[in-house]
Amino acid sequence: MFHEQELDGEGARIADYFDVISGTSTGGLVATMLAAPNENKRPLFAAKEIVQFYLENSPKIFPQNRSVFAWVVKLWKVLTGPQYDGKYLRKAIRKMLGSSKLHDSLTNLVIPTFDIKKLQPVIFSSYQVETLPTLDAKLSDICISTAAPPTFFPVHYFKNQDSQGNVREFNLIDGGIAANNPTLVAITEVTKQIMKNPGGCSMKPMEYGRFLVISLGTGSNKTEEKYNAKTASKWGVISWLYHKGSSPLISCYSDAISDMVDYHNCVVFKALESEDNYLRIDDDKLQGDTVSADLATEENLNNLVKVGENLLKGPVTRKNLDTGRYEPVENGGTNEEALQRVAKLLSEERKYRLRLLPRNAA
Numbered sequence: 001m002f003h004e005q006e007l008d009g010e011g012a013r014i015a016d017y018f019d020v021i022s023g024t025s026t027g028g029l030v031a032t033m034l035a036a037p038n039e040n041k042r043p044l045f046a047a048k049e050i051v052q053f054y055l056e057n058s059p060k061i062f063p064q065n066r067s068v069f070a071w072v073v074k075l076w077k078v079l080t081g082p083q084y085d086g087k088y089l090r091k092a093i094r095k096m097l098g099s100s101k102l103h104d105s106l107t108n109l110v111i112p113t114f115d116i117k118k119l120q121p122v123i124f125s126s127y128q129v130e131t132l133p134t135l136d137a138k139l140s141d142i143c144i145s146t147a148a149p150p151t152f153f154p155v156h157y158f159k160n161q162d163s164q165g166n167v168r169e170f171n172l173i174d175g176g177i178a179a180n181n182p183t184l185v186a187i188t189e190v191t192k193q194i195m196k197n198p199g200g201c202s203m204k205p206m207e208y209g210r211f212l213v214i215s216l217g218t219g220s221n222k223t224e225e226k227y228n229a230k231t232a233s234k235w236g237v238i239s240w241l242y243h244k245g246s247s248p249l250i251s252c253y254s255d256a257i258s259d260m261v262d263y264h265n266c267v268v269f270k271a272l273e274s275e276d277n278y279l280r281i282d283d284d285k286l287q288g289d290t291v292s293a294d295l296a297t298e299e300n301l302n303n304l305v306k307v308g309e310n311l312l313k314g315p316v317t318r319k320n321l322d323t324g325r326y327e328p329v330e331n332g333g334t335n336e337e338a339l340q341r342v343a344k345l346l347s348e349e350r351k352y353r354l355r356l357l358p359r360n361a362a
Helices: 004-008 026-035 047-061 070-080 087-097 139-146 183-196 237-241 248-271 298-313 335-356
Strands: 020-022 108-115 120-125 156-161 167-173 213-216 278-281 317-319 326-328
Touching (some): 004 335, 020 026, 020 183, 026 047, 026 108, 026 139, 047 087, 108 139, 108 183, 120 183, 139 167, 183 213, 213 248, 248 278, 248 317, 278 335
Parallel strands (some): 020 108, 213 278
Antiparallel strands (some): 108 120, 108 167, 156 167
């Protein structure tokens, strides 16, 4: 994905290069697949293998109703319970991740969720497992939780007990409620770590200019009008939850949270004159079925693969702070070229760090 294998061999994996990987919802599952250990203490998946996982499993996670009354059935499910029971997803995640816990991840993981009982975010962070050991939950429970958007999947309840016998209960839903774009959460976790151990790090807490951040979005459609005041002013609870196959309420919340994080990061990195250290890859021009979060037909899944391939060939973009739209960066090249540049930097940094390790730790 980041050309690390071209530089350092087929055995190279994303977790070897990043100090922290963060993800929310499906991104939380992807992040965990990149960092969770297999039986040989190496990452479960190479980045290029994750696409195949989604192609094979998405139709079973989101079974499609092809009858003429499909929209009626979907509306009824929205009004009476989750659209999907989540059984296949939970089974697949538990089989894949087994008994591995947060502290087992091969690099630091930061996965946001939201506790509906306490009405507050719960951030499962590798950085916090020592001070808050009840957060050291099974990776499967964490992934099931962060990938449980309201109206789509059931709330995930589980208990976790630490080595001292302390038990904590969790009533969790999709982390996108709190951090649909988890980039800022990841940066904050690193900053907290630097503050806790200032002598063990060459960076100062707010020295964001030395951060190298790749932020990957899941796409949206900002090119055409989706809702308007004239129509929405007549909506009640039902219409805000379900309108023409989507949920306006969830769409508004998720897009707003994601855009605000990108807006903040663009401002901060620009102020620090390190804009090239923040690479955001997203597509805000998705069309038709590719915008859907759960249309897992073979045709749509293949179209999404093509969207990703085209996005790689497309220009590096950056959010215009006045219009809120992505615009090509002058002389920025393509996203693929930008990732190649990042891969080279990461490879050089890793080799430098390995040279600094004691001989018996290398």
